[in-house]
Amino acid sequence: MLEEIAIENLGVIRSARVPVGSGLTVITGETGAGKTMVLTGLGLLMGGKADPATVRPGASSAVVEGRVRVADRPSVAQRVDDAGGEVDDDGTVVILRTVAAEGRSRAHLGGRSVPQGVLAEIADDLVTVHGQSDQLRLRTASRQRSALDAFAGPAHAELLAQYRDAWTERSALQAEIDDIETRAGERAREAELLRLGVAEVERVAPQPGEDVELAALVARLGNVEELRVAAQLAHDAVAGDEAAEQQENAVVSVDRARRALESVAGTDPVLARLGERLAEVGYVLADVATEISGYVEDLAADPAGLETAHARLAELGTLTRSYGETVDDVLAWASDAGLRLLDLDDGGERLLAATARRDELDATLERLGTAITASRARAAAELATAVTDELRGLAMGGASLVVDVERAEEPGPWGVDVVTFSLVAHAGAPARPLGKGASGGELSRVMLAIEVALATAAVDGTGQVLPTFVFDEVDAGVGGKAAVEVGRRLASLATRAQVVVVTHLAQVAAFADVQLVVTKSSDAGAVTVTGVREVTGDERVRELARMLSGQEDSDAARRHAVELLESSVVGR
Template identity: 60%
Template sequence: MIEEIRIENLGVIAGARVELGAGLTAITGETGAGKTMLLTGLGLLLGGRADAAVVRAGATSASAEGVFLVEPGSPAAERALEAGAELDDGALTALRTVAAAGRSRAFLGGRTVPQSVLAELAEHLVTVHGQADQVRLRSAARQRSALDAFAGPTHGRLLEDYRAAWTERQRLTVELAELVDSAQERVREAELLRLGLVEVERVDPQPGEDLELAQEAERLGHAEDLRQAAQVAHDALMGTDDAQAPPGAAALTDLARRTLEVVARHDEALGALAGRLADVGYVLDDLAADLARYADEVQADPGRLAAVQDRRAALGTLTRAHGGTVDDVLAWASTAGLRLVELEQGDDRTAELRARLEDLTGDLQALADQISSGRAEAAERLGAAVTQELAGLAMASATFSVRLTPTPELGPWGAEDVEMLLAAHAGAPVLPLGQGASGGELSRVMLAIEVALATAPSSARPPTFVFDEVDAGVGGRAAVEVGRRLAELARGGAQVLVVTHLAQVAAFADRHVVVAKTEGDVVTTTDVRVVAGPERVAELARMLSGQEDSATALQHAAELLERSAVGR
């Protein structure tokens, strides 16, 4: 239930505070006084679209704040807590600001939240109906939605199961179509992969083999140069048998060591240097031995060189086809093997999808049959309930019905189209809703449907209903009956707010709020007030005749209030 709404700088309203309560509240005032702006503010609190055009001229921003009373553990309370909001003894505060520059911000229970959170809460808190809903009521989708809501929560769960199965079937259908369409391409791809893998298997490359063979080819191709270089280096270290040649580095190092050792007893530092020369000699000896061994092992081997070149050529064919190195080829082979398995399983996947789709179609048909049965039963009940409601809204000879037309195939919402029909009076043809009804009649039909939905035994409708000039086009006795029915809806435990121009409707309200503009077309807090007693009679008189001080109008207003009190 909405406990209070505060608005600042919204349209013509500079500031307004409206306290609301249980029962039926009527909001009245002259045309353009700002009544609808109260609902615009409520719409912002319920996650509606923010438009900078609603910000009052000269103001930097507009704001709407509301206090909602929610039951602990209710869907609204749970969603608010999920969003991080805090509840104060069951009271939930929502705030929406709109900057003149266009940016909007939303707050819930002291926390900043996305606008979508307010919209989600709105589904559990308030049902808003305006003249635009009369247009939406003519759409097949809205009519189907209304019938499904009337059918109850068990029916709703069947619909959820059906929608989930329908969505899954659509997804699998697309996947199967793609598999079938790409079957030939997959065959070609699989054959290419097989050929490539066979060639890789034939050559049997080893990790890093191409790099090792490149090094070996380089060594074999320059074997003689390498051997000579090693021999020259060896001779430089150890000398040669030629007596005329200079001694090698090892002999000279040994000479230096022995020379130092002769005098080392005179200076320890020189002895240490002699020791280091001895170490150098050992290193030179090891190097000379390694060079000699290398020179002996490096031999020209034309046969091995040819074999290496052939192997490199075979590997080169693979690397050019599948990557720059043998490691790249091996990585491709691993990926290609997995892809080939996937492609070869395509036929199995196709068969699996066909079987799954067949099962899903059976499940959908079973669910659709249950949904059709539920809709048929609900259509009969809704038709009777709305027809009864219309009789109480001065349309006693009207007949409302719901027609179900089977569809050729299962659709996203079941196996039938839903169409609401109306015979506006005795002898009138039965026509689709909106084609055979005037604006006033359609207003009453919408109210009758809403009352039927709200009072259904299985109804889970929000606790608050807001009607914005739902009585448009209605007058006389019909207006009285609209007011009476709104009052009955409120007595059923709902909070009902109605913006109305009709005194016959406002007279049935438990609380009457008047919105007035002062000079300069500004609505302030003092201009939104609850009226009672003589003030209320004066407001009703104004609504009846346009003259709140007319004795005749005042008498008529007083009688209207008295009769509505008896009617309640």
């Protein structure tokens, strides 16, 4: 809901603050005073195209700022948050639009700079404008279908929800089926390659770490003599034949040192401990000497074993070149390949199951689609009757609304219908699509009639939050009793939603909860300046009298104005 609009340097408006009531707010004033600029400012706040020509002459830029209550519109509040803006603690958000005289335009939402398109996105949920130059909310077939669905009530909405759920599941299943069928050949080729690879691995039958062990064996068998010489030298140095070598080995030297220390161990405990450590060293050296001796005895040339090891390594190499850097990698690939084969082989069963479920959903969609079509047909007749009844009171007694529900070429998530709103302008005239064949004023009245019918159904049926409705030129070509009926219907709509109307008719303005008057004057430079103020009490009577006769001080006009105010209260 709009709470306030502040305008600076826009057209003839130098500075104005426009409070907007929660019910029916009418904007009145003399021709040329700048009433249209108020709607232009609102259009800018809602993401409309910026025109540098609207900047007040002599000003560098025009600024429009609006405060909008979004506490009851979580989708809008979420969009503000997504854009990085903030909703104030009182549930309102500030929208700012700046238009530079040189042509640049900037938009801010909740204190954060945003693209103009973001304002246009939230505008769909916030404001619906009806005017000769504005896009009609119900011009497109999809909007007309949505309007009819909203009018049809909660039972119809439940059918639509079931249909959309089934449609979503069916679409996902069809995508899965298409994928399985499209990739059938590819999956078969992949499975064949995997089977060949797994068969090769199974034939070679590698063991974990086998390539590492074989590499070590090949290194040993390929260097037997070098290993023998090195091991023998090590053994002789540790525990070799002293007479043969003509020098002490390590075991003998350590033992001699141990005995020397043990001979004086009783004299010095420090040397006793060192002697114990030398004894431990002697045991270790003896063990090492034994192991080296055993290694030398076991080390023998084995050309056949070396050839076998090389052959096995070559066989394993064919696997590691194709399926991994090591045998362990090959074994991991084979395990994954087996699981993938299970998945690929399951494609046929998955296709059968998905196809069966899709067929079930097709039957469900056919059943629900038929029910939705019947529901829409009933609602179409009711909506057409309701709008046609409204038109009779809006000086369009010969006009009627026709709502057609026809089979669509292709079903969609909304059902199987195309909904078309058409207007029969007068008796005997052909039905023409909404928005064609009617003047701006007539079209505004048609839209008023539709909005009243939709709003009544929405509040009575679903309790949904309606947007702010803005009507411009709704009273074009209307006068007398018809004008009173226009005002009465606007007031009726305003009991369910916020309504803003620009009007020249006192009969309409009399029904307002808040009346704003746009006045003009000239500043020192003889440039027109516009201001906006709320009128109440005697001021409002004077304004209504001016609208009735052009003479706000006329006693007859003032009496008529008072009568209008009194009858508007009674009429509601």
